[in-house]
Amino acid sequence: MSVITTDTLIEGIRRDDVLAWLSNPDSHDKFLQGAFDDVKRTGERTWELTVKMVPKSRVIGYEILQLDESHGGRRLLCRTTGKRTAGELHYSLRTMKPSSNTLITLHSDYDPGGAMGRVIDAAGLREALESRWRKVLDNVQRGVYEAHK
Numbered sequence: 001m002s003v004i005t006t007d008t009l010i011e012g013i014r015r016d017d018v019l020a021w022l023s024n025p026d027s028h029d030k031f032l033q034g035a036f037d038d039v040k041r042t043g044e045r046t047w048e049l050t051v052k053m054v055p056k057s058r059v060i061g062y063e064i065l066q067l068d069e070s071h072g073g074r075r076l077l078c079r080t081t082g083k084r085t086a087g088e089l090h091y092s093l094r095t096m097k098p099s100s101n102t103l104i105t106l107h108s109d110y111d112p113g114g115a116m117g118r119v120i121d122a123a124g125l126r127e128a129l130e131s132r133w134r135k136v137l138d139n140v141q142r143g144v145y146e147a148h149k
Contacts, residue, residue: 012100089109
């Protein structure tokens with residue numbers, strides 16, 4: 001299992017307001033665009049995300065599963081599918097001081113597969129995915145600020 005974790009701070013907007021925006025599937029259309037080489041919406045809560053790599057592009061299935069408010073923070077649970085990219089992804093939101101600040105952490109666990117998959121992961125897949133997920137959070141931050149002007 002490979003793990004990618006990245007985060008961003010949203011200043012001046014409360015956690016529940018950020019969560020309401022993030023849990024809207026239409027928001028995902030906006031913040032996934034520009035982070036991946038191609039984005040196709042395939043259902044109400046599903047997308048195909050393309051990562052162009054040499055020698056082969058990867059298509060990642062992305063699906064919003066549910067909100068999880070069963071612990072101290074708030075999480076939006078998602079799933080990724082595809083060869084070398086299947087796993088879990090979630091956005092975790094925490095209140096920071098002052099209470100109007102929200103920290104969003106994107107956490108992705110994915111399975112690159114057997115020995116060959118681990119080589120592909122080390123040879124560039126992990127780096128490509130990590131840069132895309134960072135860009136997703138940059139787009140989330142921008143989208144939240146635009147929605148709360």
